[in-house]
Amino acid sequence: MGKFRVVHYINQFFGQIGGEEKADIPPQDREGALGPGMAFNASFSGEAEIVGTVICGDSYFNEHQEEAITDILERIKKYNPDLVIAGPAFNAGRYGMACGSVCKAVREALNIPAVTGMFIENPGVEVYKKDVYIIETAGSAAGMREAVPKMAKLALKLVKGEQIGTPQEEGYIPRGIRKNVFAEEYGAKRAVDMLIKKLKGEPFTTEYPMPDFDRVTPAPAVKDLSKAKVALVTSGGIVPKGNPDKIEASSASKYGKYDIEGVEYLTPEKYQTAHGGYDPTYANQDPNRVLPVDVMRELEKEGVIGKLHRYYYATVGNGTSVANARRFAQEIAKELVADGVQAVILTST
DSSP, X not given: OOOEEEEEEEETTTTTSOSGGGTTOOOEEEESOOTTHHHHHHHTTTSEEEEEXXXXXXXXXXXXXXXXXXXXXHHHHTTOOSEEEEEEEETOHHHHHHHHHHHHHIIIIIOOOEEEEEOTTXXXXXXXXTTSEEEEOOSSGGGHHHHHHHHHHHHHHHHHTOOOOOHHHHOBOXXXXXXXXXXXXXXXXXXXXXXXXXXXXXXXXOSSOOOOOOOOOOOOOXXXXXXXXXXXXXXXXXXXXXXXXXXXXXXXXXXXEEEOTTOOSOOTTTEEEOOOSSOOHHHHHXXXXXXXXXXXXXXXXXXXXXXXXXXXXEOBOTTOOHHHHHHHHHHHHHHHHHTTOOEEEEEOO
16 A cells, blocks of 8 residues: 555745745645655655645635635645645644634545644634644644654544544544543542542542633722723724734734824724624724724713823734733733723723
């Protein structure tokens, strides 16, 4: 039997076309392996070979998903592959969404096994973990050396039709699928054994992990709003016309800080939304619907609040990773505290 034929999906950066300035390139393909594809070929140990590489810009894919998927599937089909590999995307949100979407489409439309890799906090994980196998990776490309062999190993098992083990055994992110298995001891005894270990402070592994929710202690109420400086922060993507900071429509990697000193209300001639994932018509008609500068100015004049902070902060919440959102919040909060802001109104879409 010959080698399994593999198609590799990667973004513009790993496809050696360019960085963010090339994120809007439409799908294209090359024969053979590129970039991390070389490492995959080595990890396949002669059992498989990348015969074609499909490349698409992260922004183009997320802004033209339907057209991009159709184009990408056609490019994949022409190589007649047995297997598709996507990424790994690490913690790049737009890249992760693209990799997950491509793998899902390949499985459903072409009935070909597919594997990708992502950091656990990549938004693509939550969206696609039930549909595709996602090997857990580090947060950055520094983890490429560890990610590639794990992805290659799982991919070969899939294409050979071998039984796939548990997430712990294979290294993929749990998919929320539960299977009945036979255990040597009945459930009550296993539960008591775990309880005893927990009481003794000994390590144990639960058979039913519970979701871990981030809990934030609410700040105390503002004592006197009439003397408070209040700031506006939004994940609704309201930015000056033209989106000067080029905040991404999905899976934002940045936020903007904008001066509204002397601005009584936001006009459609000067402001717009950069947000993807919702109909922007009404936000663009009246940006105050998302960022209520007009109402805040009224409250300022009426003495309900002391002053509206001269800067507002904006990003896009659509698919933005938890890690990036946390970083944005920490950086913005530090500036707000330094500027003497006592309260913040957060708006979304």
